Amino acid sequence: MPIVIGTLLALAAIAVIAYPFLGRTRYRLVSETFVTREKLRAERLRIYRKISDIEADFTSGDLTEVDYQQQRDLLRISAAEILREEAGSKSSRAERDQELEKEISRLREKTAQSPEGGDTL
Amino acid sequence: MADLGVMALLLGMALSAYSVVGSVVGEKIGMAELVVSARRAMYMTLAAATVASAALVNAFVQNDFSIKYVADHSNSLMDRAFVWVAFYSGNEGSLLYILLVLTLISVISIWFAPKRLARSMPWTIAILAAIQLFYFGVLAFVASPFELLDTVPLDGRGINPLLTHPGMFSHPPLLMGGLIAITIPFAFISGALLAGNYGDDWIDVARVLAIIAWGVLGAGMLLGAWWAYTILGWGGYWAWDPIENVALMPWLVLTAFIHSIMVQKRRGLFRMWNVALLNIAFVLAQLGMFINRGGPVVSVHSFAASTLGIIFMIFMLVSLLFAFGLFLWRMPHLKSDRVMESFMSRESAFLVNNFLFLAVMAVTLWGVLFPLFSDLARDVSVSVAAPYFDRANGPVLLGIVVMMGIGPLLPWRKASARSLKQWFIWPTLTGAVTIGTLLALGVDRPIAIFAFGVVAFVAASILEEWWRGTAARHRSGDNWAMSWWRLVNGNRPRHGGYIVHISILMLGLGIIGTNFYQQRTDGALELGQSLVIDNYRIEYVDNGSSNRPDRIAQWAEMSVYRIDEDDYVVEFETARADGATGFTLEDSSMRANDELLGGIEPWHGFYVDFNMASVRSGIRSTIVEDLYVIPRDFLADGRVSLAVSINPLAWWLWASGPFFIIGTMVALWPQAAVERRPTMKKIQASAEGEN
Structure with missing residues (x-):
């Protein structure tokens, strides 16, 4: 029995790691654009968090009104700049995605015509 | 079940090796399928470690004494509840436990990793898989918990009696889990640096993972102190033992890290410093593993010296070279473009507190390693004891508490x-x-x-x-x-x-x-006599003994009275004249203001199979102080030798x-x-x- 369980475990492991090569799903490495967009979003959320923190500091009396407004304005400007970058990144991403789709279609057509019939992506 | 365990370990080893190679090669040549496959291999290492662990647990439950580890750490009389403790009570089992925790938290952290770290994840996975590979390899070839005995004994040796305490259900697993958990934030930061991601993308992940490791390690140390206080019967809770110290040191560095990471989050400062801190914590965790696995420093907690010591030393040195080599390579990119505006600011207070934490760590490290240096220099191994640590660390720890009050009162930037x-x-x-x-x-x-x-x-x-x-x-x-x-x-x-x-x-x-x-006194009491210390009278009321399957136990029944010092003026004056803090009363008859508080039953056990004595103190705990009664010995003439202490404010520790x-x-x-x-x-x- 232990040998059977061990063999099943080994077979399951082989199946799981082989699936990306053999299954229908096609994978691609995460694009730089996607990562940049995620980074910008995270940075924007961090700025929002900072604004929330300085609001709490101001409410508690840890910050003077002048300091609070100064810091808040600087953070808002940073957030606005990031939003602008994000907007730019999205439009260029759409263009790149379109180009990528065209390339995938071209490669699929080419693959279908090849004698081996394998995936070449 | 031994076959299944060995198969699972070998499979885990192969999967880890594949994950390392697949992640790095897949990322380098841009082959997405290989990267995904390597990631899935990482997930399967959890299955392999789980099956190996289940095989060992099953062997304990089935009393499979053909497996040496099971025969050494359990017997047929052992309560099944202690299987959990027996699992990690030895060197090999504890390594398997560590591996199980490592694979589990690796999989969880990879599964929930933020998308912005996608480019660095193959590197992070490669680092985690390399560390797993080391543990799988050690378990498969050097310290296998599935080693078989040539002759199967009729029964096992039994579980170490000191481990049969509720504190043992959580203290060792938390400590080992906390130490290995430091690997995860380290792998995330190192992965980001290898991928050339020098920004602050890893801050939130590293902070959360570091706090988890820090919290688990801290809880483990506190439970260990409680266990020592209640079961070891020496009246203390922290002895600056090397094994305690190797858990404390990374905890101190992580404490510094979780403070300074707030400065990076809020002000964009200390990025390089934070990477260095996490590297130090990781290397110290490896030092802990090395010392615990038969390293050169003697400790009552460590496992017996073995070839594992040298293997873990090499792994620690490799970790050190990798962590700081990578740090030095990427250092120019880690510099912050901001500066601290004023010394009177919260970030400045955090920096001071960081230095103090590192000072305590350095003093402790020196104390831990001093026997090695003295051995090299004078050919004599000289250990440093608690007074060194108390005197050197005490003032710095007080400084840390002062900064704990000052820091939060200071505003960010300048006050x-x-x-x-x-x-x-x-x-x-x-x-x-x-x-x-x-x-x-x-x-x-x-x-x-x-x-x-x-x-x-x-x-x-x-x-x-x-x-x-x-x-x-x-x-x-x-x-x-x-x-x-x-x-x-x-x-x-x-x-x-x-x-x-x-x-x-x-x-x-x-x-x-x-x-x-703390006040201490001792004495040997006959039945009916009392020991008096401060405003307590402890009367020896009864005793008994029993032969149990695992031990010969002797116990004493004692009544505790609150007394008025005015009723005992003569005795106290005599004792003080002799320089004693307490005295023995021949006559235990009640005096005017004696008030019965309750009873305690300290006991003493001798475990024949282990040739080991165990003491359970009688403790009467209140918010103000603990009365702590240690039965040192039950003498042949019927007397019981007691060491009694009053430990003020001990309740607050727990x-x-x-x-x-x-x-x-x-x-x-x-x-x-x-x-x-x-x-x-x-x-x-x-x-x-x-x-």
């Missing part, structure tokens, strides 16, 4: 003279009044009085922070409870931190009380635990999505307006 006066006046007054009151009450020990003053100062600073924030919210219409809740909820990392600070203050009270004001855990959980609890806040809508609106 004005007005704000300093405004925020410091009440805490300072509270500290001063505490010191004055203690002096007026005639309390002795100036250092302890100052330390109580510091604790009061920090407590007042936290309460002042909460009072100001709560009152501000209360003015807007909420009731007091809701106002406080909103304050805490609004910034959980900060206020969770304050709750942890409260737990540290409670711990501080216990440490001050037990270190400065009461700090729940606060520590709650505070850590509050600090970890995810904040609500800030994008939904009205303020954010305004920002977006203003940004759109600019566009």
Whole structure:
């Protein structure tokens, strides 16, 4: 029995790691654009968090009104700049995605015509 | 089951190796399928480690004494509840436990890793898989828990009696889990550096993972101290033993890290410093593994010296070279473009507190390694004992507590003279009044009085922070409870931190009380006699013994009375004239003001199979002090030899635990999505307006 369980475990492991090569799903490495967009979003959320923190500091009396407004304005400007970058990144991403789709279609057509019939992506 | 365990370990090894190679090669040549496959291999290592662990547990449950590890750490009489303890009570089993934890937290952290770290994840996975490969390899070839015996014994040796205590269900697993958990934030940061991601993308992940490792390690140490206090029967809870120290050192560095990471989050400073801190914590965790696995420093806790020592030393050195090699390589990219504006700022206070934490770590490290250096220099291994650590670390630890009060009162960036006066006046007054009151009450020990003053100062600073924030919210219409809740909820990392600070203050009270004001006495009592110390009389009422399957047990029944010193004036004067803190009473008849508080039953057991004695002290614990009665020996003439101590404020040591855990959980609890806040809508609106 232990040998059977061990063999099943080994077979399951082989199946799981082989699936990306053999299954229908096609994978691609995460694009730089996607990562940049995620980074910008995270940075924007961090700025929002900072604004929330300085609001709490101001409410508690840890910050003077002048300091609070100064810091808040600087953070808002940073957030606005990031939003602008994000907007730019999205439009260029759409263009790149379109180009990528065209390339995938071209490669699929080419693959279908090849004698081996394998995936070449 | 041994076959299944071995198969699972070999499979895990192969999967880890594949994950390392697949991740790196897949990323380098841009082959997405290989990267995905390597990631899935990583997930399957959890299955392999789980099956290997299940095989060992099953062997314990089935009393399969053909497996050496099972025969060495259990027997047929062992309560099944102790299978969990027996699993990690030996060298091989504890390594398997560590591997199981490592694979589990690796898989969880990879599964939930933020998308912005996608490019660095193959590197992170490669680092984690390489570390797993090491553990799988050690378990498969050097320290296998599935080694078979040539001759199967009829019964096993049994579980180490010192481990049959509730504290053992959680203390070792938490300590080992905490140490290995440091690997995860280290792998995330190192992965980011290898991928050339030099920004702050890893901050939130590293912070959360480091706090988890820190909280688990801290809880493990506290439980260990409680276990030592209640079961080891020496009246203490922290002995600066090398194994205690190797858990403390990475915890100290992680404590520095989780403070300075807040500076990086809030002000964009200390990026390089934070990477260095996490590297140090990781390497110290490897040092802990090395010393615990037959390293060169002798400890009552460590496993027997074996070839594992040299293997873990090599692994520690490789970890050191990798961590700091990578750090030095990427250092030019880690410099922050911002500067600290003023010494009187919160970030500056955090930096000072970081240096103090590192100072305690360095002193402790020197104490741990001193026997090695003395051996090299003079050919004699000289160990340093508790007084060295107490004298060297005591003042620095007090400095850390002072900074715990100062830091939160200082604002970010810079403080004005007005704000300093405004925020410091009440805490300072509270500290001063505490010191004055203690002096007026005639309390002795100036250092302890100052330390109580510091604790009061920090407590007042936290309460002042909460009072100001709560009152501000209360003015807007909420009731007091809701106002406080909103304050805490609004910034959980900060206020969770304050709750942890409260737990540290409670711990501080216990440490001050037990270190400065402990009273001890000893004596041998016949039945009917009493031992008197301070305002307690302990009467020896009865005794008994029993032969149990695993031990020969002897117990003493004792009644504890609260006494009035005026009823015992003559005896106290005689004892004090002899320089003693307590005395033995031949006649235990009640005196006018004697009040029965209750009974205690300390016992003494001798475990024949282990040739080991175990003592369970009788403890009567109150919020003010513990009466701690150690039955040293049951003498042949029927007397019992006792060591009795009064440990002031010891209760606070253990009461700090729940606060520590709650505070850590509050600090970890995810904040609500800030994008939904009205303020954010305004920002977006203003940004759109600019566009």
